[in-house]
Amino acid sequence: xxxxxxxxxxxxxxxxxxxxxxxxxxxxxxxxxxxxxxxxxxxxxxxxxxxxxxxxxxxxxxxxxxxxxxxxxxxxxxxxxxxxxxxxxxxxxxxxxxxxxxxxxxxxxxxxxxxxxxxxxxxxxxxxxxxxxxxxxxxxxxxxxxxxxxxxxxxxxxxxxxxxxxxxxxxxxxxxxxxxxxxxxxxxxxxxxxxxxxxxxxxxxxxxxxxxxxx
Amino acid sequence: xxxxxxxxxxxxxxxxxxxxxxxxxxxxxxxxxxxxxxxxxxxxxxxxxxxxxxxxxxxxxxxxxxxxxxxxxxxxxxxxxxxxxxxxxxxxxxxxxxxxxxxxxxxxxxxxxxxxxxxxxxxxxxxxxxxxxxxxxxxxxxxxxxxxxxxxxxxxxxxxxxxxxxxxxxxxxxxxxxxxxxxxxxxxxxxxxxxxx
Numbered sequence: 001x002x003x004x005x006x007x008x009x010x011x012x013x014x015x016x017x018x019x020x021x022x023x024x025x026x027x028x029x030x031x032x033x034x035x036x037x038x039x040x041x042x043x044x045x046x047x048x049x050x051x052x053x054x055x056x057x058x059x060x061x062x063x064x065x066x067x068x069x070x071x072x073x074x075x076x077x078x079x080x081x082x083x084x085x086x087x088x089x090x091x092x093x094x095x096x097x098x099x100x101x102x103x104x105x106x107x108x109x110x111x112x113x114x115x116x117x118x119x120x121x122x123x124x125x126x127x128x129x130x131x132x133x134x135x136x137x138x139x140x141x142x143x144x145x146x147x148x149x150x151x152x153x154x155x156x157x158x159x160x161x162x163x164x165x166x167x168x169x170x171x172x173x174x175x176x177x178x179x180x181x182x183x184x185x186x187x188x189x190x191x192x193x194x195x196x197x198x199x200x201x202x203x204x205x206x207x208x209x210x211x212x213x214x215x
Numbered sequence: 216x217x218x219x220x221x222x223x224x225x226x227x228x229x230x231x232x233x234x235x236x237x238x239x240x241x242x243x244x245x246x247x248x249x250x251x252x253x254x255x256x257x258x259x260x261x262x263x264x265x266x267x268x269x270x271x272x273x274x275x276x277x278x279x280x281x282x283x284x285x286x287x288x289x290x291x292x293x294x295x296x297x298x299x300x301x302x303x304x305x306x307x308x309x310x311x312x313x314x315x316x317x318x319x320x321x322x323x324x325x326x327x328x329x330x331x332x333x334x335x336x337x338x339x340x341x342x343x344x345x346x347x348x349x350x351x352x353x354x355x356x357x358x359x360x361x362x363x364x365x366x367x368x369x370x371x372x373x374x375x376x377x378x379x380x381x382x383x384x385x386x387x388x389x390x391x392x393x394x395x396x397x398x399x400x401x402x403x404x405x406x407x408x409x410x411x412x
Binding site: 075076077078079080081082083084085086087088127128130184214 | 250251252253254259260261262263264265266267268269272280282284298302318320387389391393396397398399400401402403404405406407408409410
Protein backbone atom coordinates (compact mmCIF):
# COMPACT_ATOMS: atom_id res chain seq x y z
CA UNK A 1 0.00 0.00 0.00
CA UNK A 2 2.70 2.41 1.03
CA UNK A 3 4.86 1.48 -1.93
CA UNK A 4 1.99 2.03 -4.33
CA UNK A 5 1.21 5.45 -2.92
CA UNK A 6 4.84 6.51 -2.95
CA UNK A 7 5.25 5.36 -6.53
CA UNK A 8 2.08 7.17 -7.54
CA UNK A 9 3.39 10.35 -5.97
CA UNK A 10 6.70 10.20 -7.84
CA UNK A 11 4.96 9.45 -11.12
CA UNK A 12 2.78 12.50 -10.61
CA UNK A 13 5.80 14.66 -9.81
CA UNK A 14 7.65 13.36 -12.85
CA UNK A 15 4.71 14.02 -15.14
CA UNK A 16 4.30 17.50 -13.75
CA UNK A 17 7.94 18.30 -14.42
CA UNK A 18 7.71 16.88 -17.94
CA UNK A 19 4.64 18.97 -18.66
CA UNK A 20 6.43 22.03 -17.34
CA UNK A 21 9.43 21.27 -19.52
CA UNK A 22 7.27 21.04 -22.61
CA UNK A 23 5.26 24.17 -21.95
CA UNK A 24 8.23 26.11 -20.57
CA UNK A 25 5.65 28.36 -19.04
CA UNK A 26 4.21 29.43 -15.70
CA UNK A 27 6.47 29.70 -12.73
CA UNK A 28 8.90 27.07 -13.90
CA UNK A 29 11.58 28.61 -16.14
CA UNK A 30 13.90 26.15 -17.82
CA UNK A 31 17.02 26.64 -19.95
CA UNK A 32 17.19 24.67 -23.15
CA UNK A 33 20.95 24.69 -23.34
CA UNK A 34 22.50 21.27 -22.93
CA UNK A 35 24.71 20.74 -19.84
CA UNK A 36 23.70 24.03 -18.47
CA UNK A 37 22.27 24.39 -15.02
CA UNK A 38 18.66 25.52 -15.12
CA UNK A 39 18.02 29.01 -13.91
CA UNK A 40 14.99 30.30 -12.06
CA UNK A 41 13.51 33.64 -11.37
CA UNK A 42 13.17 34.76 -7.71
CA UNK A 43 9.51 33.81 -7.18
CA UNK A 44 9.74 30.53 -9.08
CA UNK A 45 12.82 29.61 -7.04
CA UNK A 46 10.78 29.89 -3.87
CA UNK A 47 7.99 27.81 -5.36
CA UNK A 48 10.47 25.17 -6.43
CA UNK A 49 11.82 24.91 -2.92
CA UNK A 50 8.31 24.58 -1.60
CA UNK A 51 7.50 21.84 -4.09
CA UNK A 52 10.65 19.97 -3.11
CA UNK A 53 9.91 20.40 0.57
CA UNK A 54 6.31 19.30 0.18
CA UNK A 55 7.33 16.48 -2.10
CA UNK A 56 9.73 15.14 0.49
CA UNK A 57 7.30 15.67 3.31
CA UNK A 58 4.41 14.12 1.44
CA UNK A 59 6.52 11.07 0.77
CA UNK A 60 7.63 11.00 4.38
CA UNK A 61 4.12 11.41 5.65
CA UNK A 62 2.88 8.58 3.44
CA UNK A 63 5.58 6.43 4.97
CA UNK A 64 4.41 7.25 8.47
CA UNK A 65 0.72 7.01 7.79
CA UNK A 66 0.79 3.72 5.93
CA UNK A 67 3.20 1.32 7.62
CA UNK A 68 3.83 -1.96 5.89
CA UNK A 69 0.72 -4.03 6.21
CA UNK A 70 1.19 -6.97 8.51
CA UNK A 71 1.41 -10.15 6.54
CA UNK A 72 0.68 -12.35 9.51
CA UNK A 73 -2.94 -12.98 10.24
CA UNK A 74 -3.86 -13.67 13.83
CA UNK A 75 -4.98 -17.09 14.88
CA UNK A 76 -8.20 -17.65 16.76
CA UNK A 77 -9.46 -20.47 18.87
CA UNK A 78 -12.48 -20.81 21.13
CA UNK A 79 -12.72 -22.81 24.31
CA UNK A 80 -16.00 -23.97 25.80
CA UNK A 81 -16.40 -23.88 29.56
CA UNK A 82 -19.11 -26.23 30.74
CA UNK A 83 -20.67 -28.06 33.62
CA UNK A 84 -23.68 -30.26 34.19
CA UNK A 85 -25.81 -29.30 37.17
CA UNK A 86 -27.85 -31.91 38.95
CA UNK A 87 -30.21 -31.55 41.87
CA UNK A 88 -29.31 -33.22 45.13
CA UNK A 89 -31.26 -36.43 45.66
CA UNK A 90 -33.89 -36.40 48.34
CA UNK A 91 -35.76 -39.40 49.70
CA UNK A 92 -39.11 -39.26 51.37
CA UNK A 93 -40.70 -42.18 53.21
CA UNK A 94 -44.35 -42.39 52.24
CA UNK A 95 -45.11 -45.54 54.23
CA UNK A 96 -43.15 -47.69 56.68
CA UNK A 97 -43.04 -51.45 56.25
CA UNK A 98 -45.49 -53.27 58.49
CA UNK A 99 -44.83 -56.75 59.97
CA UNK A 100 -47.90 -58.57 61.17
CA UNK A 101 -48.74 -62.04 62.48
CA UNK A 102 -51.12 -62.64 59.61
CA UNK A 103 -48.17 -62.59 57.21
CA UNK A 104 -46.55 -65.66 58.79
CA UNK A 105 -46.25 -68.56 56.40
CA UNK A 106 -44.11 -71.61 57.18
CA UNK A 107 -42.58 -69.72 60.10
CA UNK A 108 -41.46 -66.96 57.80
CA UNK A 109 -42.84 -63.50 57.36
CA UNK A 110 -42.79 -62.57 53.71
CA UNK A 111 -43.65 -59.14 52.30
CA UNK A 112 -43.71 -59.01 48.52
CA UNK A 113 -42.62 -55.52 47.40
CA UNK A 114 -44.64 -55.82 44.18
CA UNK A 115 -47.92 -56.95 45.68
CA UNK A 116 -48.08 -56.46 49.45
CA UNK A 117 -49.94 -53.53 50.93
CA UNK A 118 -47.57 -53.79 53.92
CA UNK A 119 -44.49 -53.00 51.85
CA UNK A 120 -42.68 -49.82 52.73
CA UNK A 121 -42.93 -47.04 50.16
CA UNK A 122 -40.48 -44.27 49.36
CA UNK A 123 -40.03 -41.71 46.64
CA UNK A 124 -36.61 -40.48 45.51
CA UNK A 125 -36.39 -37.03 43.91
CA UNK A 126 -33.58 -35.63 41.82
CA UNK A 127 -32.73 -34.23 38.39
CA UNK A 128 -35.36 -35.17 35.82
CA UNK A 129 -34.36 -37.87 33.33
CA UNK A 130 -31.03 -38.49 35.05
CA UNK A 131 -29.45 -41.90 35.20
CA UNK A 132 -29.07 -43.24 38.71
CA UNK A 133 -27.80 -46.38 40.41
CA UNK A 134 -29.45 -47.82 43.49
CA UNK A 135 -27.55 -49.81 46.09
CA UNK A 136 -28.72 -51.36 49.34
CA UNK A 137 -27.69 -54.06 51.78
CA UNK A 138 -29.91 -57.07 51.22
CA UNK A 139 -29.42 -58.46 54.70
CA UNK A 140 -29.71 -56.40 57.87
CA UNK A 141 -30.25 -57.30 61.50
CA UNK A 142 -33.39 -56.31 63.31
CA UNK A 143 -33.16 -56.17 67.09
CA UNK A 144 -35.63 -56.99 69.84
CA UNK A 145 -36.75 -53.73 71.40
CA UNK A 146 -36.70 -55.00 75.01
CA UNK A 147 -34.07 -57.68 74.71
CA UNK A 148 -30.90 -58.66 72.93
CA UNK A 149 -32.17 -61.10 70.36
CA UNK A 150 -31.50 -60.36 66.70
CA UNK A 151 -33.10 -61.59 63.54
CA UNK A 152 -31.77 -61.37 60.01
CA UNK A 153 -34.11 -59.57 57.64
CA UNK A 154 -33.66 -60.16 53.91
CA UNK A 155 -34.77 -57.04 52.07
CA UNK A 156 -36.23 -56.91 48.61
CA UNK A 157 -36.83 -53.68 46.69
CA UNK A 158 -38.88 -52.81 43.63
CA UNK A 159 -38.70 -49.52 41.70
CA UNK A 160 -40.85 -47.75 39.14
CA UNK A 161 -40.91 -44.35 37.45
CA UNK A 162 -44.68 -44.42 37.82
CA UNK A 163 -46.53 -44.60 41.09
CA UNK A 164 -47.61 -48.14 40.29
CA UNK A 165 -46.46 -50.94 42.61
CA UNK A 166 -47.72 -53.78 40.42
CA UNK A 167 -45.45 -52.92 37.47
CA UNK A 168 -42.38 -52.06 39.59
CA UNK A 169 -39.14 -53.89 38.75
CA UNK A 170 -37.29 -55.94 41.35
CA UNK A 171 -33.75 -54.65 42.01
CA UNK A 172 -30.83 -57.06 41.86
CA UNK A 173 -27.15 -56.90 41.03
CA UNK A 174 -27.89 -56.88 37.29
CA UNK A 175 -30.77 -54.47 37.52
CA UNK A 176 -30.08 -51.52 39.71
CA UNK A 177 -29.69 -48.72 37.15
CA UNK A 178 -32.77 -46.57 36.72
CA UNK A 179 -33.79 -43.17 35.37
CA UNK A 180 -35.69 -40.44 37.17
CA UNK A 181 -38.95 -39.64 35.43
CA UNK A 182 -39.69 -36.27 33.82
CA UNK A 183 -40.66 -34.90 37.21
CA UNK A 184 -37.41 -36.18 38.71
CA UNK A 185 -39.08 -38.92 40.74
CA UNK A 186 -38.61 -42.63 41.24
CA UNK A 187 -40.93 -44.72 43.44
CA UNK A 188 -39.56 -47.53 45.60
CA UNK A 189 -41.35 -50.34 47.46
CA UNK A 190 -39.48 -52.20 50.20
CA UNK A 191 -40.39 -55.71 51.24
CA UNK A 192 -38.52 -58.85 52.26
CA UNK A 193 -38.61 -61.88 54.47
CA UNK A 194 -37.53 -62.99 57.95
CA UNK A 195 -37.32 -66.43 59.55
CA UNK A 196 -39.13 -66.36 62.88
CA UNK A 197 -38.94 -70.08 63.67
CA UNK A 198 -36.50 -69.49 66.51
CA UNK A 199 -37.54 -65.97 67.37
CA UNK A 200 -38.62 -64.94 70.84
CA UNK A 201 -41.95 -63.14 70.85
CA UNK A 202 -41.59 -59.36 71.11
CA UNK A 203 -41.12 -56.15 69.16
CA UNK A 204 -38.24 -55.96 66.71
CA UNK A 205 -36.81 -52.86 65.04
CA UNK A 206 -34.22 -52.29 62.37
CA UNK A 207 -32.92 -49.86 59.82
CA UNK A 208 -32.87 -50.08 56.11
CA UNK A 209 -30.26 -48.15 54.16
CA UNK A 210 -30.62 -47.43 50.48
CA UNK A 211 -28.13 -45.40 48.45
CA UNK A 212 -28.87 -43.63 45.18
CA UNK A 213 -26.14 -42.04 43.07
CA UNK A 214 -26.08 -40.30 39.72
CA UNK A 215 -24.22 -42.17 37.01
CA UNK B 216 11.65 33.73 3.90
CA UNK B 217 11.64 30.49 1.93
CA UNK B 218 13.38 28.59 4.71
CA UNK B 219 10.92 29.95 7.25
CA UNK B 220 7.92 28.67 5.25
CA UNK B 221 9.60 25.30 4.81
CA UNK B 222 10.23 25.05 8.55
CA UNK B 223 6.61 25.90 9.34
CA UNK B 224 5.43 23.33 6.83
CA UNK B 225 7.68 20.72 8.38
CA UNK B 226 6.24 21.28 11.83
CA UNK B 227 2.68 21.19 10.54
CA UNK B 228 3.02 17.96 8.64
CA UNK B 229 4.88 16.21 11.43
CA UNK B 230 2.18 17.28 13.81
CA UNK B 231 -0.53 15.89 11.56
CA UNK B 232 0.96 12.61 10.56
CA UNK B 233 3.13 11.40 13.39
CA UNK B 234 1.42 12.09 16.66
CA UNK B 235 3.02 10.37 19.60
CA UNK B 236 4.56 6.98 18.97
CA UNK B 237 6.49 4.76 21.33
CA UNK B 238 10.00 3.85 20.27
CA UNK B 239 9.26 0.27 19.38
CA UNK B 240 9.85 -1.92 16.39
CA UNK B 241 7.25 -4.58 15.75
CA UNK B 242 9.41 -7.16 14.00
CA UNK B 243 6.34 -9.28 13.38
CA UNK B 244 5.12 -6.67 10.90
CA UNK B 245 8.06 -7.08 8.56
CA UNK B 246 8.15 -10.69 7.62
CA UNK B 247 5.88 -13.42 6.42
CA UNK B 248 5.88 -15.53 9.55
CA UNK B 249 3.39 -18.22 10.34
CA UNK B 250 1.68 -18.58 13.68
CA UNK B 251 -0.19 -21.69 14.73
CA UNK B 252 -2.60 -21.78 17.64
CA UNK B 253 -3.99 -25.13 18.65
CA UNK B 254 -5.72 -26.92 21.48
CA UNK B 255 -3.38 -29.37 23.16
CA UNK B 256 -6.20 -31.21 24.90
CA UNK B 257 -9.35 -31.20 22.85
CA UNK B 258 -11.76 -31.39 25.73
CA UNK B 259 -13.74 -28.45 27.04
CA UNK B 260 -12.80 -26.73 30.25
CA UNK B 261 -15.19 -29.16 31.88
CA UNK B 262 -16.23 -28.94 35.51
CA UNK B 263 -18.18 -32.19 35.25
CA UNK B 264 -21.34 -33.11 37.08
CA UNK B 265 -22.01 -30.79 39.98
CA UNK B 266 -24.87 -30.68 42.46
CA UNK B 267 -26.96 -27.53 42.54
CA UNK B 268 -26.14 -25.32 45.51
CA UNK B 269 -22.83 -27.04 46.18
CA UNK B 270 -20.75 -23.82 46.07
CA UNK B 271 -17.21 -23.38 44.81
CA UNK B 272 -15.68 -25.81 42.34
CA UNK B 273 -12.21 -25.30 40.92
CA UNK B 274 -10.15 -26.56 38.05
CA UNK B 275 -6.48 -26.01 38.86
CA UNK B 276 -3.65 -25.37 36.46
CA UNK B 277 -2.79 -29.08 36.46
CA UNK B 278 -6.12 -29.80 34.77
CA UNK B 279 -6.21 -26.62 32.71
CA UNK B 280 -7.23 -26.27 29.11
CA UNK B 281 -3.94 -25.90 27.25
CA UNK B 282 -3.54 -23.79 24.12
CA UNK B 283 -0.30 -24.19 22.16
CA UNK B 284 1.16 -21.22 20.29
CA UNK B 285 3.83 -22.10 17.75
CA UNK B 286 5.80 -19.44 15.92
CA UNK B 287 9.10 -17.60 15.57
CA UNK B 288 10.81 -17.86 18.92
CA UNK B 289 12.22 -14.34 19.13
CA UNK B 290 9.03 -12.47 18.24
CA UNK B 291 6.48 -11.44 20.84
CA UNK B 292 2.90 -12.54 20.53
CA UNK B 293 -0.09 -10.62 21.81
CA UNK B 294 -2.67 -12.94 23.32
CA UNK B 295 -6.16 -11.49 23.55
CA UNK B 296 -8.55 -13.54 25.69
CA UNK B 297 -12.22 -12.71 26.17
CA UNK B 298 -14.51 -14.86 28.28
CA UNK B 299 -18.01 -14.54 29.65
CA UNK B 300 -18.48 -13.85 33.34
CA UNK B 301 -20.87 -16.76 33.77
CA UNK B 302 -21.88 -20.12 32.41
CA UNK B 303 -25.43 -20.07 31.09
CA UNK B 304 -28.14 -22.73 31.12
CA UNK B 305 -28.10 -24.37 27.67
CA UNK B 306 -25.31 -21.93 26.74
CA UNK B 307 -27.88 -19.18 26.25
CA UNK B 308 -26.38 -15.73 27.04
CA UNK B 309 -29.95 -14.52 27.39
CA UNK B 310 -29.87 -16.12 30.83
CA UNK B 311 -27.28 -13.58 31.99
CA UNK B 312 -28.41 -11.95 35.19
CA UNK B 313 -30.81 -14.78 36.06
CA UNK B 314 -29.35 -16.34 39.20
CA UNK B 315 -31.43 -19.49 38.63
CA UNK B 316 -29.99 -20.01 35.17
CA UNK B 317 -26.40 -18.74 35.35
CA UNK B 318 -23.30 -19.74 37.29
CA UNK B 319 -20.55 -17.19 38.05
CA UNK B 320 -17.23 -18.16 36.48
CA UNK B 321 -13.79 -16.79 37.34
CA UNK B 322 -11.15 -17.24 34.67
CA UNK B 323 -7.51 -17.82 35.65
CA UNK B 324 -4.62 -18.08 33.24
CA UNK B 325 -0.90 -18.66 32.96
CA UNK B 326 1.63 -19.19 30.19
CA UNK B 327 4.85 -21.10 29.82
CA UNK B 328 7.49 -20.17 27.26
CA UNK B 329 10.56 -21.86 28.60
CA UNK B 330 13.02 -23.60 26.30
CA UNK B 331 12.10 -27.12 25.27
CA UNK B 332 8.67 -28.42 26.15
CA UNK B 333 6.85 -25.84 28.28
CA UNK B 334 6.00 -27.08 31.73
CA UNK B 335 3.43 -26.08 34.31
CA UNK B 336 6.18 -25.80 36.89
CA UNK B 337 7.72 -22.94 34.95
CA UNK B 338 4.43 -21.28 34.07
CA UNK B 339 4.02 -17.57 34.75
CA UNK B 340 0.67 -16.60 36.20
CA UNK B 341 -1.24 -13.88 34.41
CA UNK B 342 -2.53 -11.21 36.72
CA UNK B 343 -4.87 -8.35 36.08
CA UNK B 344 -7.64 -10.43 34.56
CA UNK B 345 -10.72 -8.21 34.52
CA UNK B 346 -14.19 -9.48 33.64
CA UNK B 347 -12.58 -12.74 32.53
CA UNK B 348 -10.67 -10.90 29.80
CA UNK B 349 -7.06 -9.89 29.36
CA UNK B 350 -4.38 -9.02 26.83
CA UNK B 351 -0.91 -10.39 27.44
CA UNK B 352 2.26 -9.93 25.42
CA UNK B 353 5.19 -12.31 25.71
CA UNK B 354 7.88 -13.82 23.48
CA UNK B 355 7.24 -17.34 22.26
CA UNK B 356 10.56 -18.29 23.79
CA UNK B 357 11.40 -16.47 26.98
CA UNK B 358 14.47 -14.23 26.88
CA UNK B 359 17.48 -16.33 27.72
CA UNK B 360 19.90 -15.33 30.45
CA UNK B 361 22.18 -13.36 28.18
CA UNK B 362 22.33 -9.89 26.68
CA UNK B 363 19.80 -9.31 23.93
CA UNK B 364 21.10 -10.02 20.46
CA UNK B 365 20.85 -7.74 17.43
CA UNK B 366 17.47 -7.26 15.76
CA UNK B 367 16.55 -10.21 13.59
CA UNK B 368 17.43 -10.11 9.91
CA UNK B 369 14.29 -9.65 7.83
CA UNK B 370 13.42 -12.98 6.26
CA UNK B 371 14.54 -13.66 2.71
CA UNK B 372 13.57 -16.48 0.39
CA UNK B 373 16.14 -18.61 2.18
CA UNK B 374 14.39 -18.10 5.52
CA UNK B 375 13.37 -21.33 7.14
CA UNK B 376 11.02 -20.71 10.03
CA UNK B 377 11.43 -24.26 11.27
CA UNK B 378 14.95 -23.32 12.35
CA UNK B 379 13.70 -20.63 14.72
CA UNK B 380 10.37 -22.07 15.77
CA UNK B 381 9.26 -22.70 19.33
CA UNK B 382 6.02 -23.39 21.14
CA UNK B 383 4.56 -21.60 24.11
CA UNK B 384 1.61 -22.86 26.14
CA UNK B 385 -1.32 -20.88 27.46
CA UNK B 386 -3.16 -22.43 30.41
CA UNK B 387 -6.80 -21.57 31.09
CA UNK B 388 -8.55 -22.70 34.24
CA UNK B 389 -10.69 -21.21 36.99
CA UNK B 390 -13.60 -21.52 39.40
CA UNK B 391 -17.36 -21.73 39.28
CA UNK B 392 -19.59 -20.89 42.21
CA UNK B 393 -22.71 -23.01 42.00
CA UNK B 394 -25.73 -21.55 43.71
CA UNK B 395 -29.24 -22.96 43.80
CA UNK B 396 -29.60 -23.08 40.05
CA UNK B 397 -31.84 -25.11 37.81
CA UNK B 398 -30.56 -28.51 36.79
CA UNK B 399 -29.20 -28.80 33.26
CA UNK B 400 -26.15 -28.14 31.09
CA UNK B 401 -24.37 -24.82 31.54
CA UNK B 402 -21.72 -23.40 29.23
CA UNK B 403 -20.08 -20.32 27.78
CA UNK B 404 -17.17 -19.55 25.50
CA UNK B 405 -13.67 -18.13 25.87
CA UNK B 406 -12.32 -16.58 22.68
CA UNK B 407 -8.55 -16.47 22.20
CA UNK B 408 -6.85 -14.44 19.47
CA UNK B 409 -3.08 -14.54 19.02
CA UNK B 410 -1.11 -12.13 16.83
CA UNK B 411 2.54 -11.35 16.37
CA UNK B 412 3.54 -8.05 17.89
